[in-house]
Amino acid sequence: MIGLSAAIGLLPAVASAGPTLDKIKARGTIKVGVGTTPGFFAPGSDGRWKGFFVDFGRALAITTLGDPDKVEFTNSSPQQRLPALQAGEFDVLLSGVTVTITRAFQLGFHFGPTVFYDGQGLLVRKDLGVSQAADLDGATIGVQSGTTGELNIADFFRKSGHKFTPVTIEDTGEFINALESGRVDAITQDSSDLIGKRTQLKKPDDYVVLPERLSKEPLAPAVAGGDDRWLELVNWTVYATVQAEEWGITQANVDEFLKSDDPAIQRFLGVDPSLAQAINLDPKWAYNIVKTVGNYGEIFDRSLKPLGWERGYNRLWKDGGLLYSPPFR
Ligand SMILES: N[C@@H](CCC(=O)N[C@@H](CS)C(=O)NCC(=O)O)C(=O)O
Structure with missing residues (x-):
């Protein structure tokens, strides 16, 4: 006291x-x-x-x-x-x-x-056969506007010298649909987000969150x-x-x-x-x-x-x- x-x-x-x-x-x-x-x-x-x-x-x-x-x-x-x-x-x-x-x-x-404590991940169709981000050379990747993920993925590809085409999407439903409809080859977001959202896909087993983390996301x-x-x-x-x-x-x-x-x-x-x-x-x-x-x-x-x-x-x-x-x- x-x-x-x-x-x-x-x-x-x-x-x-x-x-x-x-x-x-x-x-x-x-x-x-x-x-x-x-x-x-x-x-x-x-x-x-x-x-x-x-x-x-x-x-x-x-x-x-x-x-x-x-x-x-x-x-x-x-x-x-x-x-x-x-x-x-x-x-x-x-x-x-x-x-x-x-x-x-x-x-x-x-x-x-x-x-x-999270990190940025990539959710991809399994049949693309990729195991790491670098394998996505030339891919079309969905990013959610206003996120750190939008910026990090650009840094990642710039650093690695590979090419990718970003598709920027605001709406969460559209973001997921873009992957399911094949409009994009992969989507990138916090891995917490991707692991959760994967469970909402019609065929979750056809997709995988790659183990690699591209960033620190506290x-x-x-x-x-x-x-x-x-x-x-x-x-x-x-x-x-x-x-x-x-x-x-x-x-x-x-x-x-x-x-x-x-x-x-x-x-x-x-x-x-x-x-x-x-x-x-x-x-x-x-x-x-x-x-x-x-x-x-x-x-x-x-x-x-x-x-x-x-x-x-x-x-x-x-x-x-x-x-x-x-x-x-
Ligand atoms: N951590 C990133 C992304 C934040 C983010 O987009 N979080 C997810 C949830 S962890 C989200 O809100 N997604 C849209 C939704 O769930 O409707 C940032 O701060 O820019």
Whole structure:
């Protein structure tokens, strides 16, 4: 207690809620831009959105409004979603947006922690007999406009000296159709997107996602610049899921952990409310996130394991992955 009071004593009083949180509270819902890749985001048969990114949207609804259902998910094309975020139509994009330096500096976006480390892939018809991108010399390749994939594939072919013909498509349905109709020989996108979308093809077994990855695609929540407090809420909402996994706190055992003697866990779960009070959040916010959507590993396993995804880079740092939460103190 003395340590915490001394630490916060050095700081000015808690910052104001911030314009985005004020807007969310006044509206009573949080607006989240998403995609449509199976496993990552999809409206369920009951109309309720589900998926890996969707769960982070629900966690944010808990942080901001204390209710996982006070969130409105809207699909927006990769080309339209960044301008829409800039125009304030979304509070956050959870749509597989890659962190890039130009999006930060030129477009003025801020990124939360990477929630999925991905890489660009190629989805091709098996009967083309190709095993790597370089075999696609002379091919026609579909790219989705406004994506990093559109830029990376051009770099790849320039570097390798091979030729290709890009076919730029905005609409996701058309993008997939172009492959099925034979208008293009291959399509390129984040491998997460291709592996999910392959399952939606009429004959998925006739197609393969090549094992090669052409780029680094760290996918993170994106917010408009200029609202530091909002960015921090996004950051720490994601970190809460990672920290819970590190401590082994799950949806099923979180109530047991309320009895933990560990002071850090007591602060995290709000048994000791001093931390939440110091940062002006409901003492139960992290508890509610774990209880409702689970820790990072549970979020991953719920939506992505059924599709055959391995954790890979998306394991905790202590298990050899890249996920790491700074301290909750
Ligand atoms: N990561 C790339 C691509 C983002 C992207 O297109 N994501 C996929 C989902 S992972 C998507 O939204 N596809 C369109 C859809 O699902 O409707 C970027 O930031 O430019």
